[in-house]
Amino acid sequence: SYVQENIIEPAIRGTLNVLRSCLKSNSIKRVVFTSSISTVTSRNSCGKWRPLVDESCKIHVQHVKHTKPSGWVYVLVKVLTEDAAFQFAKENGIDLVSTITPTVAGPFLTPTVPLSIQVLLSPITGDPELLAILTAVKTRMGSIALAHIEDICHAHIFLMENIKAEGRYICCAKSWTMPTVIGELKKEYPCPALESLDDEGHDSVIPSEISSKKLRVLGFSFKYEIDDIIQDTISTCIHHGFIPYNQKS
Secondary structure (H helix, E strand, O other): OHHHHHHHHHHHHHHHHHHHHHHHOOOOOOEEEEEEHHHEOOEOOOOOEOOEEOOOOEOOHHHHHHHOOOOHHHHHHHHHHHHHHHHHHHHHOOOEEEEEEOEEEOOOOOOOOOHHHHHHOHHHHOOHHHHHHHHHHHHHHOOEEEEEHHHHHHHHHHHHHOOOOOEEEEOOOEEEOHHHHHHHHHHHOOOHHHHHHHHHOOOOOOOOEEOOHHHHHOOOOOOOOHHHHHHHHHHHHHHOOOOOOOOOO
8 A cells, every 4th residue: 555655656646747738738749658678577377488578468467466576666656657648648639659668778877877777787786686676577577678778769769750659669679588698797797796696507498589579660770789788888887986897807
């Protein structure tokens, strides 16, 4: 009840207030809503892996409330706020498009390190709470979906301007297995914390493909791959003092 009254309901009210303001404007033609990969899941109703994950694979709210995985409050906020936004848009004739963003990394302009970057680099920093979130993402999705901030910004502009855009769009350069992510982090920033994670081993299940086909078919193309994303993230975080300088071997 505390989460509902103090976190979820204010988030929904804030979003609907923005949409109400849009109704009063004579210039706004489309609203692009920033959603999250937390709103989808790679598991079906039986708990088995889907071979492919698209925009229709929404996570069930009751399942999140019942299981309360790491980051569950954030998941509920994103799911319920997006649902409320689409419902309001439908009832009031607003052209609303949603971008489903994965773990977003790369350079940043904020005075503090964005949470998504802190989660991605948790294998390096060793923060147990953030590492638990990264692990929970891997457990729910079977892999880690990433996108560079520049691609995310371009996708928002693309969806704002493309007259054929409608509904939800996963905006993910690709999804990578946890060993691949750890390997890329290790290649860019070798440290003992990553060595110990590498030694733990990982399951051999082939993860679901998290597909951005709908966005690509519309004409969008991604510029950055995992090596670019990790490299830009590490260099920026070193520059901001979030992680110490580390001479690569």
